[in-house]
Amino acid sequence: MYTARGKVDTNDTLTQYAPLVRRLALQLMAKLPASVELEDLIQAGMLGLLDAANRYQETQGAQFETYASQRIRGAMLDELRELDWASRGIRKTAREIEKAVQRLEQRLGRGPSESEIAGEMSIGLTEYQQMLQDVHGCQLIYYEDFESADEEPFIDRICADPGADPLTMLLDEGLRGGVVDAIDRLPDREKLLMSLYYEQGLNLREIGAVLEVSESRVCQLHSQAISRLRATLREKAWTSAN
The missing domain is CATH 1.10.1740.10 (RNA polymerase sigma factor, region 2, helix turn helix motif)
Incomplete structure (x- = not known):
């Protein structure tokens, strides 16, 4: 040898x-x-x-x-x-937004505004909204949430059977309940957006017409909603383990 x-x-x-x-x-x-x-x-x-x-x-x-x-x-x-479609830079940006949201929610006891998130990240509102535009399309759950070398996966801390396959874990009542609770905590506008997009199947242009904003603004709000949901799921995983 x-x-x-x-x-x-x-x-x-x-x-x-x-x-x-x-x-x-x-x-x-x-x-x-x-x-x-x-x-x-x-x-x-x-x-x-x-x-x-x-x-x-x-x-x-x-x-x-x-x-x-x-x-x-x-x-x-x-x-x-x-x-994975998303570059490491985009995923890094998405994680930074997610962590800023999580810190503010813990500190304020409520969902932070865009201006507050931008301030937490020490950037201007316009720059923050451009970051939201850049990360549009980021998912609620990634393979790294089940298996990661960079940080501890959080999905298995919510599910009853962390040794199960990803599909079983996604159907787990603990995870499903966590997602429902996270959606309930969204600001009304973002909650409506998620309903229009995922339940009613409207496209970005149609959602923009309902919300009376541009398609690019819908992209930003969608990215922000995903960041809020992921932050809430991580918080649930942390509290469930303590």
């Missing part, structure tokens, strides 16, 4: 640890939507294994399997991020 210089023999390693790649891929698949292909994860994992074989040296002290597992898992998560 090792060369004379104490490095891993690449060809032997790829053969020997291919089952490890598959096992890690299957473990990850258990918490991912059905649209994710197992073979895509395995392929990414094999690249992670190759990278581990090229980088590892006996002198590092860690067991190769431990070291390789981290590289394999990281490569798979990177592949999942690549499959």
